[in-house]
Amino acid sequence: MGQMISLSEISKIIDNWLRATFNPTWTLIIEMVIAGVCVIGLFAVLGLVLVIMERKVSAWIQIRLGPNRVGPKGMFQSMADTVKLLVKEGLTPDGADKFLFNLAPLIAIVVAMLLMAPIAFARDFQMWDINIGVLYVSAVSSVMVISILMAGWASNNKYSLLGAMRSGAQIVSYELSAGLSIIAIVILTGSLSFNEIVHSQVDGWWIFKGHIPVLIAFVIFIIAATAETNRAPFDLAEAESELTAGFHTEYSGMKFALFFLAEYVNVFIVCAIGATLFLGGWMPFHIGSWQGFNQVMDYIPSSIWFMGKTFFLIFLIMWFRWTFPRLRIDQLLNLEWKYLLPISMFNLLLVTAMAILGWHF
Amino acid sequence: MSKGLPLWGRFGGGFMFLINYIKTVFSTVKSMLVGMRRTGYYFTHHKEIITEEYPDNRETMHLPERFKGEVVMPHDEKNEHRCTGCTACELACPNGTIKVVTKFDITPEGKKKKAIDKLVYHLELCTMCNLCIVACPSDAIKMAQTFEHSVFDRSQLTKVLNNPGSKIMDGVE
Amino acid sequence: MTGSTIIFYLLALLTLVSAVLAVTSRQIFRAAIYLLFTLIGIAGFYFWMQYDFIAAVQIIVYVGGITVLIIFSIFLTQQAGELLPKQKIGRQVFAAAAVFCSFALVMLQMINHHFTVTADQSTTPTIAAIGEKMLATTEDGYALPFEVVSILLLAAMIGCIVIAMRPEDTLPNEQDLQQK
């Protein structure tokens, strides 16, 4: 297909040039540095974009205008917020365990960075094509809960502790149904690698060719992803009407900003994974044998497809947040253990049967 | 969430439980979708937005004429007001907001006549209860439609309502 | 010294230092966090050796599961914030001796074992290979151990539920709560 300059082309050009100029070790180091800088840059951009997006979505849902002072239509509002958070004093409470208190936001952000590695952002553009990509993501994301527990305990604040306990119970529980709904796709593709999962959807996204079981898995995945990222209606760890701000009550300034950033980046990551597994990653949208239509779709760069799908899911999660009230802790666990888990287990059986019998397209 | 039998309950109730379970799931999903449709409607219909951009709309913004912003004393073009200095407002005020300082003018007939020297108004004490306006027998004071009262020093909130050199209007007793 | 070696020593440093700190720390919560770093360091070794699957499982089971459970049980214990009492000197000596003995045992094994270098590149297992091995009923298959472990876990789970379940009549009712 007639690709213009794509991300993979650019990365190849850089790679070739580096290989021609330096020896392999230096090439590797420079490429690692470039990747690191790109991830940090992506973090910054994601933080800025997602915060302004959240504020605009909430404003429009709530018949408000939203931020409209800084820059055109308030688009630079989140930059002003960032500057404010940067220059703010980072307080550490007197009774806090200072080492762990300061370590917790770092762990949150490092985990979010690690999760970026296996995501396929565009055609042939992936930092680390690890062959157990899905497993890697669910493994590393389980470390996230540690940072919340650490922050909650080290703050020496009862609200924080309650928030951390809630969050721990919540994340540990919802990992199960998130994992099971991911396994549904893994069964259909027979691979854990993101690259292969995307390539298995070349003739149609799983959500279309997987019938109702995959649709159910998708719904469960979105619910579990919302819960795992601690967002409303599952924001019990923060629950501002009950626990002030939950586990990050005592955090301020840049330390708070790191938690905040990690939350948004995690939202991005779970949505990216959802887009990869169910919506075909960077695969363009094709309809059967409509050649003209498919060619037009192919002409859109793959990175745009990926970002479009991811941001659609992010919007969906934001839409949830501004529509639903929060659950209570026992209802939250009921929902997981009495509804999502049995349904996803039954669904997994259906998917397995479907995969064995080859009922999908 | 459901009030049906527990999952491990009697086998006979198992089928009914399953029906109830599925019903609960569907009604939950339906209620969620109904709510999301409503919020989605507002997300896409920006004409419903009701907020005003306050400091920008100062020119077009109109407060109703009865709005109680602060007490003012209207003067006509000859710098005359209608206040006789009867202290009815001072008495009516629950907070001691108004202080009437009187003096004695000499009328052209050579008689002494009571008049106001200063009508001191403490905006910082005022609760905008409108009692002074109602109490005034000569309609000398009224409520103004201002509301941006913030100043850096509270002494600026103590105001003298009558203009310097103003006189009482003819015919007001 | 290549980059790979540097990474190895860094991981070893992380693992060892946090292991020592986990043992010597007198704050139980911090000890748990140091233990976490030890486990992460070990997962790092697996990644370093390119045994990605085992590394991921290490993180899921030990970091995401066991450490979270440990932290939870610390939260639920009384006086989690207090410093632990200093151990008696006799006990410390005994512990050091025990550690030394087991260290010596491991080292002895390692020295006596003849590591053979193979040129076999097929050590990186695919997921399909792992799955087939796991469910194979042949001689070197793991179907039986797998099932035995599952039954053990099931038994443990049922035991937990039985312990956690309180009979209805011992639950505090409204009246008891009011009297409090």
Next chain:
Amino acid sequence: MYRETTIVADENQNLAAKEAGDFIINVGPQHPATHGVLHLVITLNGETIKKVEPHLGFIHRSIEKMCESLTYRQFIYVTSRMDYLSSHINNHACALCVEKGMQVEIPGRAKVIRILMDELTRIASHELWLGAMAMDLGAFTPFFHTFRERELINDIMEETCGARLTMNYIVPGGVMQDIHPNFQKKVKDFVKQFTSKIGEMDEIVTGNTIFQNRMKGVGILSKEDAVSFGCTGPAARGSGVSCDTRKIFPYEGYEKLQFDEILENGCDSFARYMIRIREMQQSIRIIEQLIDNIPEGDFQAKTKAVIKLPKGEFYQRVETARGQFGVFIVSEGGTTPYRIKFRSPGFSNLSALDHMARGSKLGDLVAMMGTLDLVIPDIDR
């Protein structure tokens, strides 16, 4: 369980009650869960509430004592600052009580205007409550949607009374000013908008499964308890206690109007929620009956400039948005009351909180406080 940093307000009592494993947290006086400066000392067992102790007085301004130094015309403005969400109704009660002592008959026009204002205030208060209630449960959007209708009422108030919250419009003898010429049209517009938009709340709040599960079977207050705690208003009517002052002790011509006293038998948070939703519709019904039938005439009876009440005791109760509000005046015959006492609904309703909250989860406490519709200046005065 935790390093001891608890600030316990009443040490002896709490230490005596504290058992092993108790976890005491303070909610308030500055806390997003409390709609004002209320301090709750909550004893938790895990997430389950063992005891709730409200500590009051953070916004006590000794309004009752202040009123004793103000004349009968002046003291009414202070009562707007108690339950600021039903300030018209508070003013109304005071005016009625003073009129009882003066023994004046107020003109019919003033009566109708007063009832209209009361009912508009009631709707505005319930609208705010509905939004705040949803916000307590974590849903932010309904807050802004209910404020849209509330804003219309505020505009009507601003046009006629000159203020949006503390109007001081109802005075002894009638009302302070005549209604604005636009009043009737604007109220009709409001009624039209309100009836077309109230259904949306069913979609995003009432019908929502999460919301229903958070409300149903939560915060049980039985009929007997509601009576013995002295609960009034929607909090008691949710438990089936018939206590609408407009029905049982009609004042100002409520006896001539067609409206229902709303009763629910659920005894839980959801019943109290539904009471308020349905009460708004009854208020609309009252407004629709009156808005085209405002009699012509004076808006104020002829009264002396200085009011003197004869020696004696006077009591008047009205139904505010939160319950029964009573004014008790002891007069020694002078221009100022000798003693004045307000019976505020919030205080009695708050006393039931501990009873309702025991045994439920921390998250539900917020919902219960929401359904009691506490306004803290009303409790503290």
